[in-house]
Amino acid sequence: MTPPAGRHRNLGPLQRFLKRAGSFILVLAALGVGDFVVRSTPDVDKRERPFVVSGEEGKAVEARMFSATLLKTRTAAVVKASGFVHDTQGVWVILRMRFVALHEPLSISYAAVVDARGRSFYASDRVNQSLVDGSRILQPGIGVEGDIAFEIPRDATGLTAQFSDARLNRAMQAVTGITISIDDGIFLNRQPVTLDPIEVKP
Numbered sequence: 001m002t003p004p005a006g007r008h009r010n011l012g013p014l015q016r017f018l019k020r021a022g023s024f025i026l027v028l029a030a031l032g033v034g035d036f037v038v039r040s041t042p043d044v045d046k047r048e049r050p051f052v053v054s055g056e057e058g059k060a061v062e063a064r065m066f067s068a069t070l071l072k073t074r075t076a077a078v079v080k081a082s083g084f085v086h087d088t089q090g091v092w093v094i095l096r097m098r099f100v101a102l103h104e105p106l107s108i109s110y111a112a113v114v115d116a117r118g119r120s121f122y123a124s125d126r127v128n129q130s131l132v133d134g135s136r137i138l139q140p141g142i143g144v145e146g147d148i149a150f151e152i153p154r155d156a157t158g159l160t161a162q163f164s165d166a167r168l169n170r171a172m173q174a175v176t177g178i179t180i181s182i183d184d185g186i187f188l189n190r191q192p193v194t195l196d197p198i199e200v201k202p
Helices: 013-040 184-188
Strands: 051-055 066-081 084-101 110-114 120-122 144-152 160-164 174-179
Touching: 066 144, 066 160, 066 174, 084 160, 110 144, 120 144
Parallel strands: 051 174
Antiparallel strands: 066 084, 084 144, 110 120, 110 160, 160 174
């Protein structure tokens, strides 16, 4: 069947140019809209980052399901735990912590010291850290105190202590951000600092 006359007219140079220009403009517009959407949409990491509850030494910080209190801070070049002495290339930071489960039994599964540069230094696996390795179950309303040891480099400043009951995925979970105050002069002490035992203190 023969198509009606004029249906497939050849386009002139100007019409071809305008048609191509229109297509190009549409492509640019689509790219611009896409770029705007990407820039205006929050980054997944930012949108689902942990909710940090700030606090300071001596005050209980509530992280939804538990409270954490930094009771005392010590620093040393050498620590002693379970009869063994452990040296370090950096500095040992020992935090005496008190944890209380608020609503139901849970365990503290994440413990880190974070510095001003955003570096995280996790609770050392060179000593037994049952209070923060997920193995110690906290009962609601019953306080448990213990020393948590971290190895950090000597250039770390602006330290905060982070604890959470979420071991792996802390997206949108409450995490403590307790400020740690340290006297640089203590770093020179070569005498072993003994880690105190865990105590239940209602």
